[in-house]
Amino acid sequence: MKSYKDLSKEELKNEIEILEKRYNAFKAQNLKLDMTRGKPCAEQLDISMDILDIPAKELRKAADGTDCFNYGVLDGIPEAKALFAEMLEVNTDEIIVGGNSSLNLMYDTIARAMSLGILGSTPWSKLDGVKFLCPSPGYDRHFAICELFGIEMITVDMKQDGPDMDTVEKLVSEDESIKGIWCVPKYSNPDGITYTDEVVNRFANLKPKAKDFRIFWDNAYCVHHLSENPDKLKNILKACKDAGKENMVYIFSSTSKISFPGAGVAVMATSTENLKGIKKSLTIQTIGHDKINQLRHAKYFKNLEGINTHMKKHAGILEPKFNTVLQILQEELGGKDIASWNKPNGGYFVSLNTLDNCAKEVAKLAGEAGVALTKAGATFPYGNDPRDRNLRIAPTMPPVEELKKAIEVLAICVQLVSASKLLNQ
Amino acid sequence: MKSYKDLSKEELKNEIEILEKRYNAFKAQNLKLDMTRGKPCAEQLDISMDILDIPAKELRKAADGTDCFNYGVLDGIPEAKALFAEMLEVNTDEIIVGGNSSLNLMYDTIARAMSLGILGSTPWSKLDGVKFLCPSPGYDRHFAICELFGIEMITVDMKQDGPDMDTVEKLVSEDESIKGIWCVPKYSNPDGITYTDEVVNRFANLKPKAKDFRIFWDNAYCVHHLSENPDKLKNILKACKDAGKENMVYIFSSTSKISFPGAGVAVMATSTENLKGIKKSLTIQTIGHDKINQLRHAKYFKNLEGINTHMKKHAGILEPKFNTVLQILQEELGGKDIASWNKPNGGYFVSLNTLDNCAKEVAKLAGEAGVALTKAGATFPYGNDPRDRNLRIAPTMPPVEELKKAIEVLAICVQLVSASKLLNQ
Numbered sequence: 001m002k003s004y005k006d007l008s009k010e011e012l013k014n015e016i017e018i019l020e021k022r023y024n025a026f027k028a029q030n031l032k033l034d035m036t037r038g039k040p041c042a043e044q045l046d047i048s049m050d051i052l053d054i055p056a057k058e059l060r061k062a063a064d065g066t067d068c069f070n071y072g073v074l075d076g077i078p079e080a081k082a083l084f085a086e087m088l089e090v091n092t093d094e095i096i097v098g099g100n101s102s103l104n105l106m107y108d109t110i111a112r113a114m115s116l117g118i119l120g121s122t123p124w125s126k127l128d129g130v131k132f133l134c135p136s137p138g139y140d141r142h143f144a145i146c147e148l149f150g151i152e153m154i155t156v157d158m159k160q161d162g163p164d165m166d167t168v169e170k171l172v173s174e175d176e177s178i179k180g181i182w183c184v185p186k187y188s189n190p191d192g193i194t195y196t197d198e199v200v201n202r203f204a205n206l207k208p209k210a211k212d213f214r215i216f217w218d219n220a221y222c223v224h225h226l227s228e229n230p231d232k233l234k235n236i237l238k239a240c241k242d243a244g245k246e247n248m249v250y251i252f253s254s255t256s257k258i259s260f261p262g263a264g265v266a267v268m269a270t271s272t273e274n275l276k277g278i279k280k281s282l283t284i285q286t287i288g289h290d291k292i293n294q295l296r297h298a299k300y301f302k303n304l305e306g307i308n309t310h311m312k313k314h315a316g317i318l319e320p321k322f323n324t325v326l327q328i329l330q331e332e333l334g335g336k337d338i339a340s341w342n343k344p345n346g347g348y349f350v351s352l353n354t355l356d357n358c359a360k361e362v363a364k365l366a367g368e369a370g371v372a373l374t375k376a377g378a379t380f381p382y383g384n385d386p387r388d389r390n391l392r393i394a395p396t397m398p399p400v401e402e403l404k405k406a407i408e409v410l411a412i413c414v415q416l417v418s419a420s421k422l423l424n425q
Numbered sequence: 426m427k428s429y430k431d432l433s434k435e436e437l438k439n440e441i442e443i444l445e446k447r448y449n450a451f452k453a454q455n456l457k458l459d460m461t462r463g464k465p466c467a468e469q470l471d472i473s474m475d476i477l478d479i480p481a482k483e484l485r486k487a488a489d490g491t492d493c494f495n496y497g498v499l500d501g502i503p504e505a506k507a508l509f510a511e512m513l514e515v516n517t518d519e520i521i522v523g524g525n526s527s528l529n530l531m532y533d534t535i536a537r538a539m540s541l542g543i544l545g546s547t548p549w550s551k552l553d554g555v556k557f558l559c560p561s562p563g564y565d566r567h568f569a570i571c572e573l574f575g576i577e578m579i580t581v582d583m584k585q586d587g588p589d590m591d592t593v594e595k596l597v598s599e600d601e602s603i604k605g606i607w608c609v610p611k612y613s614n615p616d617g618i619t620y621t622d623e624v625v626n627r628f629a630n631l632k633p634k635a636k637d638f639r640i641f642w643d644n645a646y647c648v649h650h651l652s653e654n655p656d657k658l659k660n661i662l663k664a665c666k667d668a669g670k671e672n673m674v675y676i677f678s679s680t681s682k683i684s685f686p687g688a689g690v691a692v693m694a695t696s697t698e699n700l701k702g703i704k705k706s707l708t709i710q711t712i713g714h715d716k717i718n719q720l721r722h723a724k725y726f727k728n729l730e731g732i733n734t735h736m737k738k739h740a741g742i743l744e745p746k747f748n749t750v751l752q753i754l755q756e757e758l759g760g761k762d763i764a765s766w767n768k769p770n771g772g773y774f775v776s777l778n779t780l781d782n783c784a785k786e787v788a789k790l791a792g793e794a795g796v797a798l799t800k801a802g803a804t805f806p807y808g809n810d811p812r813d814r815n816l817r818i819a820p821t822m823p824p825v826e827e828l829k830k831a832i833e834v835l836a837i838c839v840q841l842v843s844a845s846k847l848l849n850q
Binding site: 037039040042045048049050051052053055056057059067068069070071072073099100101103104107111114115116123125126141144145147148149256260261262263281284285286287288289290291292293 | 495
């Protein structure tokens with residue numbers, strides 16, 4: 001297909017005419033397609049049903065004899081710790097098994113630092129200003145936490161191997177008010193990028209000016225492969241230990257997209273010293289998390305192999321959807337020099353970059369044709385994509401037939417907006 | 426039985442000799458009895474087993490069609506809201522159904538006020554000082570939250586009808602830094618007192634100097650009766666509405682001691698305006714709480730009648746234990762003028778007051794004989810009981826036979842310490 005940039009005005013006008021016809025035909029269908037959030041589809045949830053049918057009497061006693069029906073156990077029952085330690089490649093004493101939401105664990109971690117500081121540091125709320133680095137495009141809910149607490153966000157570019165580490169290294173070493181950085185290091189949200197070993201090493205060897213600087217390592221998609229050759233992510237906690245900086249990273253994950261979104265089990269992993277600090281206030285916050293649900297998950301999955309087997313079922317459902325997206329994007333947009341996107345090996349998103357200053361207009365047009373996308377700009381701090389070009393496609397929820405239509409509409413909108421833009425240049 | 430105060434020195438010495446023999450006989454048994462926490466016993470947990478055997482397929486769809494296996498729903502599924510609204514006598518739009526811990530809801534509420542303020546007020550962490558009133562004896566975990574956040578606690582006396590309202594009214598109307606008060610209004614922890622209607626009315630008509638003053642109404646034992654004639658607690662939210670102050674109260678409760686401690690469902694009730702404020706940050710904190718567990722509870726209990734029927738089974742197990750405690754206390758201590766206690770109509774505790782300056786010594790002696798009590802002083806802010814006289818007895822966990830021994834040991838210790846004290850006066 002010919003690059004749009006090589007088209008004459010006449011050719012662009014013809015293109016627009018054809019695209020408008022196609023667009024209007026879809027609009028006439030009164031579509032109502034939702035691709036806003038990375039939610040598993042109903043079929044994916046079906047495969048976890050058996051987790052909830054484990055008989056009550058098997059959910060009572062944990063491996064160490066703990067009565068899971070009663071109060072107690074702040075950091076998780078042994079078998080849940082063992083399961084997550086294996087999944088995250090950490091020791092069982094580097095784990096806190098949480099409640100139903102890793103987002104809540106991250107929120108709590110920031111809230112705690114704001115009110116109480118970290119390992120004796122000044123509470124962030126008592127400082128003149130606190131800043132976070134936000135590799136972008138990134139996860140809007142990370143950014144929302146910073147915004148709520150008045151933490152200033154600094155956008156850092158995402159590259160094909162991870163965040164722009166030159167910038168990260170420079171900023172954290174110079175500015176003591178930079179207290180953290182948000183990372184989705186594997187199958188990143190939304191780009192689907194896995195940080196290379198070199199990037200992980202550079203993270204572990206950061207020399208932050210702030211002693212209470214922490215890497216928020218949201219390993220949400222650690223086992224969420226879409227390929228027979230899954231990406232491998234270097235172990236950040238080990239790398240930090242090797243660099244003598246084991247307190248510098250908080251790792252988060254959950255079974256939300258393994259078992260049940262909103263009713264799974266979340267987990268946090270970090271150095272034993274960090275954990276000790278966290279437990280001091282966690283023991284005030286709660287008597288403990290839901291041990292019955294922990295045991296349910298541990299009994300069902302047993303170990304990482306069990307999780308991986310389960311994830312293959314998810315992949316079986318998701319691969320055709322991702323392939324649909326990629327195929328249509330290629331057919332509609334390939335070679336036209338108006339958009340770029342990744343083929344992710346896992347995760348929940350396809351990230352689409354349009355020409356500069358087109359994303360909002362594309363999302364608006366698509367919305368008017370009944371295709372809801374994550375708000376353009378949402379993948380950047382303050383909802384502000386400086387180049388207005390990134391769109392996050394969440395293909396998991398809709399059935400393939402709907403998805404086909406939605407992506408076709410999206411692709412038509414990208415072409416329409418791009419052609420109009422080039423015509424009026 | 427003769428009052429200790431009427432005994433001669435000789436008679437006291439005789440008493441002590443007899444008591445020491447009994448004490449040593451128990452000590453020789455190498456007891457290991459734990460009455461530290463208000464935990465249900467194993468038999469109580471058995472009666473909730475069926476909740477966990479509801480088939481998975483019945484746990485999927487909420488009444489409004491929500492897929493409980495997927496993300497979403499910040500404030501609770503409709504049937505859970507309805508259940509708790511009935512239990513707490515509030516409207517369904519005055520409810521947030523939470524996670525597994527009402528303590529966590531309370532912690533979050535304070536943490537939020539510290540970082541973000543309440544309905545636009547200055548965040549408490551930005552103020553020079555924040556104070557809470559703490560009717561005492563009270564619940565140590567409430568006090569621990571204040572202590573963690575550096576909130577100054579002011580002890581207010583508990584009377585037989587509730588907190589000393591003259592003091593409460595005076596203090597809150599004079600001091601703008603007083604931002605809250607902790608209450609366990611029904612079957613209070615530890616006294617087992619239910620606030621009278623007059624006390625509730627006086628709460629609802631408080632005229633706090635601080636606009637962001639809130640009553641933390643921990644209605645933990647609202648359905649936890651131990652009598653055919655249960656106490657009745659006046660509805661505080663309604664009373665506050667009648668007084669034109671509906672934003673002044675936060676109500677908390679949970680099914681922790683109805684179904685599973687640590688794996689039940691917690692709930693918060695307050696004015697719709699307060700809820701709106703809370704949801705603004707709650708939606709940043711989490712995508713939602715565990716809806717599957719909400720549905721499980723709603724399906725099992727159905728309504729307040731279902732809860733009440735279930736609570737009768739708990740009462741059947743607990744009444745003999747409370748009766749054991751009260752009978753032994755009466756037999757050992759009755760008429761001796763060295764201790765006083767309440768006969769609670771519900772809740773989880775018997776509160777024992779010794780002579781002044783005896784509680785720590787009693788707890789120490791009992792501990793040395795293998796009977797662990799909640800730390801003396803724990804029922805007061807900063808662990809400091811100014812009269813050193815209150816001991817919290819938690820009779821629910823041990824089997825009746827163990828309980829008998831434990832209370833006998835306790836009663837012997839009270840007599841020993843009292844007699845020695847009177848002898849040395």
